[in-house]
Amino acid sequence: MQDPSTLRGASTNTRKAMRIVAIACIVGASACNRASATQSGTPAPGNGAAARTPGVTTPATTSPVTANASVRAADTIPTGTAAQAETLLVDVQALDRTIAVDMRYRNANNFTGAPLPGYQGNHALMRREAAQALARVQASLRSQGLGLKVWDAYRPVRATLAMVAWTVRVHRENLVIDGYIADRSKHNLGVAIDLTLVRLVTRQELDMGTPHDEFSSAAHTANATGAVTANRAILVQAMAAQKFANYDQEWWHFSFDVANPMRFDTIVR
Numbered sequence: 624m625q626d627p628s629t630l631r632g633a634s635t636n637t638r639k640a641m642r643i644v645a646i647a648c649i650v651g652a653s654a655c656n657r658a659s660a661t662q663s664g665t666p667a668p669g670n671g672a673a674a675r676t677p678g679v680t681t682p683a684t685t686s687p688v689t690a691n692a693s694v695r696a697a698d699t700i701p702t703g704t705a706a707q708a709e710t711l712l713v714d715v716q717a718l719d720r721t722i723a724v725d726m727r728y729r730n731a732n733n734f735t736g737a738p739l740p741g742y743q744g745n746h747a748l749m750r751r752e753a754a755q756a757l758a759r760v761q762a763s764l765r766s767q768g769l770g771l772k773v774w775d776a777y778r779p780v781r782a783t784l785a786m787v788a789w790t791v792r793v794h795r796e797n798l799v800i801d802g803y804i805a806d807r808s809k810h811n812l813g814v815a816i817d818l819t820l821v822r823l824v825t826r827q828e829l830d831m832g833t834p835h836d837e838f839s840s841a842a843h844t845a846n847a848t849g850a851v852t853a854n855r856a857i858l859v860q861a862m863a864a865q866k867f868a869n870y871d872q873e874w875w876h877f878s879f880d881v882a883n884p885m886r887f888d889t890i891v892r
């Protein structure tokens with residue numbers, strides 16, 4: 624999952640909505656660490672919060688931040704225009720129609736139980752270089768009778784903001800802090816993808832041990848046995864051969880480097 628985008632890019636209404644919610648962890652990546660998340664009672668330096676009493680929720684001034692900076696899209700990445708998104712993002716099925724696509728955030732079949740803003744059509748968009756690499760992965764799996772099934776690819780910034788707001792509403796901010804949901808996502812750049820393996824003909828999913836968006840250590844790629852280990856290895860190796868890096872906390876999440884990353888908020892239609 625991964626990645627929120629900058630609040631600076633959020634609408635005024637969104638910022639207001641995010642300010643009024645109560646959250647346990649208040650600051651930036653450097654200070655908002657697991658110690659504060661476990662309610663040590665000592666405010667992180669510089670956050671301006673009053674000392675907290677364990678078990679008492681402190682009114683929030685901002686949203687949770689992913690502690691591990693390596694899984695966040697950098698703050699310095701520029702926001703692209705709609706015209707740039709139109710030029711740079713391509714539908715992976717335009718390159719290979721046999722890639723299965725079931726965009727989970729376009730309807731209620733996801734961890735929030737509701738469609739996320741910014742998703743309308745069932746289309747997996749990626750930066751062209753990444754989409755071309757993904758088509759090569761699909762081709763490489765064909766001889767084994769396997770293919771890819773995509774659950775998420777390019778994700779509009781507004782959808783990331785909605786995910787973070789959801790964690791606040793349900794008091795699960797640690798999903799952001801611990802890196803299961805990134806507050807600045809590489810999905811917003813069109814370079815990250817969530818996917819699994821299917822039988823090419825039947826589209827039956829292989830056993831990967833957990834569903835998509837399982838927020839626990841069971842989703843950690845190396846935390847598997849038997850057939851699940853083997854199936855995850857097939858996916859990771861096929862993706863790695865085309866320069867997709869797996870996120871070790873989520874067997875389904877991969878990212879690809881491009882020369883000029885930009886975040887986008889264009890709606891998937």
Ligand SMILES: [Zn+2]
Pocket residue numbers: 624625775810815816817875876877
């Ligand atoms: Zn992901």
